[in-house]
Amino acid sequence: MKLARNIQDSFDYLPTLNNMGYMSPSLDQIQLAFVNESKRNSKGRFLDIGCGFGVATLPLVNEGCHVIACDLEARHLEVLNEKIPAEKKSLITLEQGHFPNEICLPENSVDNVNLSMVLHFLPPSVIRKTFTTIFKILKGGGKLFLTTSSPYQATLSSFLPTYESKRELYEWPGYIADIAEYVPQRAHLLPKMNIVFCVNELKRLATKFGFYVLDATFFSRVGIPEDLRLDGREYSGIICEKPREASVVFLEKNKAAPPTQAANIR
Numbered sequence: 001m002k003l004a005r006n007i008q009d010s011f012d013y014l015p016t017l018n019n020m021g022y023m024s025p026s027l028d029q030i031q032l033a034f035v036n037e038s039k040r041n042s043k044g045r046f047l048d049i050g051c052g053f054g055v056a057t058l059p060l061v062n063e064g065c066h067v068i069a070c071d072l073e074a075r076h077l078e079v080l081n082e083k084i085p086a087e088k089k090s091l092i093t094l095e096q097g098h099f100p101n102e103i104c105l106p107e108n109s110v111d112n113v114n115l116s117m118v119l120h121f122l123p124p125s126v127i128r129k130t131f132t133t134i135f136k137i138l139k140g141g142g143k144l145f146l147t148t149s150s151p152y153q154a155t156l157s158s159f160l161p162t163y164e165s166k167r168e169l170y171e172w173p174g175y176i177a178d179i180a181e182y183v184p185q186r187a188h189l190l191p192k193m194n195i196v197f198c199v200n201e202l203k204r205l206a207t208k209f210g211f212y213v214l215d216a217t218f219f220s221r222v223g224i225p226e227d228l229r230l231d232g233r234e235y236s237g238i239i240c241e242k243p244r245e246a247s248v249v250f251l252e253k254n255k256a257a258p259p260t261q262a263a264n265i266r
């Protein structure tokens, strides 16, 4: 099956096969940091959540690193599998399913996690579970590399005043119940509900779930479509670390914590 070649030939920004947005065919700066940091540890075990066609997984596998690549969409994993040379196949574990609801990994078993352009499609309760689960499965000192769409995209300009009015007051100021209201031309390629994040919201979330934030930045991506392009802040990214010692205490302390209210979701 030559699905991979057809897809590569046809597009710059690649649409997902399950209407979960787009993938850039090149690494952005946060994904590049994931790859560069991870490949220094050839004995490590890395997790790429929502790996798509494997833009971040492939360079690591080609460097001889072991990657667990998971995605909701089996066809994405099929494309990725086609691109892996036969002699590297033993380095990849393909997991089709929903993270965190269906993909289960042992605690303290993963060295770094890549979560690129996935979080903005998850509802608040799943976002909380995602952070908690990643925190558990990472080894102490392991890092999470995370990117999302930001509210500063040209297609979201009519949403921006709503976002700005909520950003200091609400837990999820970037919550968009129906993306078709703001991006009708792309709505058929996106999940209905989206939550866009600025850098501060990502930092707040990561900190709340026990991570230590190492870096946080807005950024743009190579090949960004013109109707998304605004001013270089189209995406938000953070790199955060599970502290080596505090982790067990943090998990114990938060076991019985009641879920916080999503103030802007009524």
Ligand SMILES: C[S@@+](CC[C@H](N)C(=O)[O-])C[C@H]1O[C@@H](n2cnc3c(N)ncnc32)[C@H](O)[C@@H]1O
Residues within 6 Å of the ligand: 016, 018, 020, 021, 022, 023, 024, 049, 050, 051, 052, 053, 055, 070, 071, 072, 073, 076, 097, 098, 099, 100, 115, 116, 117, 118, 121
């Ligand atoms: C916009 S694409 C990003 C792909 C890749 N990470 C990248 O940055 O180019 C989002 C991907 O995440 C997958 N995805 C969305 N929600 C997921 C979930 N809960 N668990 C696993 N994969 C998910 C989608 O199937 C899709 O392949």
